[in-house]
Amino acid sequence: METVTAAGLTRRFGTLTAVQPLTLDLPAGKVIGLVGPNGSGKSTLIRMLMGLIRPSAGAATVLDEPISAPERYLGRVGALVENPAFVPGLSGRANLTSLARLRGLPNARVDAVLQTVGLTGRDREPVKRYSLGMKQRLGIAAALLPDPALLILDEPTNGLDPSGIVEIRSLLAQLATAGRTVLVSSHLLSEIEAICEHLVVIRFGELLYSGPITGLLSAAGQHVDLRAEHDADTDRLVQAIRAHGWQVTGSTAGAVRVSAGAQDAAPINRAAHAAGITLRELSVAQDSLEDVFLAMTGDTEQQLMAARATAAGRGAL
Incomplete structure (x- = not known):
């Protein structure tokens, strides 16, 4: 069973092609890494899957429903896209309780997700006192409120210090054992290498690889x-x-x-x-998985800048 399918999925912004025709199948019940350099179209792809922007061409399904009808599946999807926004003066618990009521979810879900993300005991403190890592945890808790079949996390460690990155990695490893499908985007493979079973590698909108990590490692030297x-x-x-x-x-x-x-x-x-x-x-x-990844995508800023210039010249991001 596939959680996400795509056939020729494309997104253009004027003359710029952010996502080139992309065809893939993402398995259910696994942790999937969506990786690529900054500006590769990862966020654009996620926004199409979430129904936030429409594709320019092609088609896709999420949880067996077409992305042209997001209302059919979004109730079974949890997502953390960009930085989570909460009312700073309210506690973490109060913020989650408000979100649960808006979605018609029982208060028991608030207790469950607070425990899952490790904020029990800090949940009654105002969010303005939370560290950035705690705010990210609270954002993941909000995404988990509907007990989703698919959890999408867009750059969950972006901007975090090393200790915050370790915290979120640990949390993702825990979520990996819960049976749901988790799609994590990142430009740093090291963030998700230890917990992902499946990888999707894109570079300036072009699909370079989609499949098990073991398949990518077979190219290692x-x-x-x-x-x-x-x-x-x-x-x-x-x-x-x-x-x-x-x-x-x-x-x-x-x-x-x-x-x-x-x-x-x-x-x-x-x-x-x-x-x-x-x-x-x-x-x-x-060679490590990161070595293979860098060989595919470019391992220096100069290489990436040159590739971006080439991609821009042909109308691709």
Whole structure:
């Protein structure tokens, strides 16, 4: 069973194509990561699924209902889109109680969601005293009020400090065990890698991958990390490695990353030695999911800016 389906789903703003024709099927009962660099069309896609904006072309369904009739499914969808808005002078509990009454939900749901997001004991404090992480938790609690079959969270860790990010990650891991489908968008794969079973990767409106994380990991390779004894030799080390035909994929703060496997470790060491460079570090590691993701989407701001310029030139975001 699919929670979301899309066939040729497209959204244009004038001459700009924010979401290129997109076809995908998202399984039910899983935590799904919607990932891509900033400005890739993730929020635009979510707004179409929520019925907030209409597609320019194509079709999609949410919970087996067409997105052209959002009133048929929105009662079974919880969403946190952008920063949650609450009455600052009211307590977290009072804000949730008001929302529950507007939706005709029992007060028991307020108690349940407060416990789920870990705000029990802080729920009677005014929201103006909440940290940003607590406000995000309260926003997720509001999205959970109808006990939704589909929970959509758009950049839930955006703007949070490291401790707040850890809090929200922990909460998402907990929600993953509740049986509902959770769709989490982010531009940072590390936020959701540990809990997602399924990934959708988009880049400037174009679908790059949709499927299980294991499928994306099958594209992972190995790399060799090097560091010269003296940081001043880093540029010469890079030149020596490239001169022998290996690809250098990163060089920062004295560390050099080479796209190579374990069988290349000794030859790389010899190449450095032949160039008169002594290595103080050489290690072989398997590429992570984030390495694969960055290889697909671009791993530097310069690469992303160049790709954005190319996309804009052809009318795509």
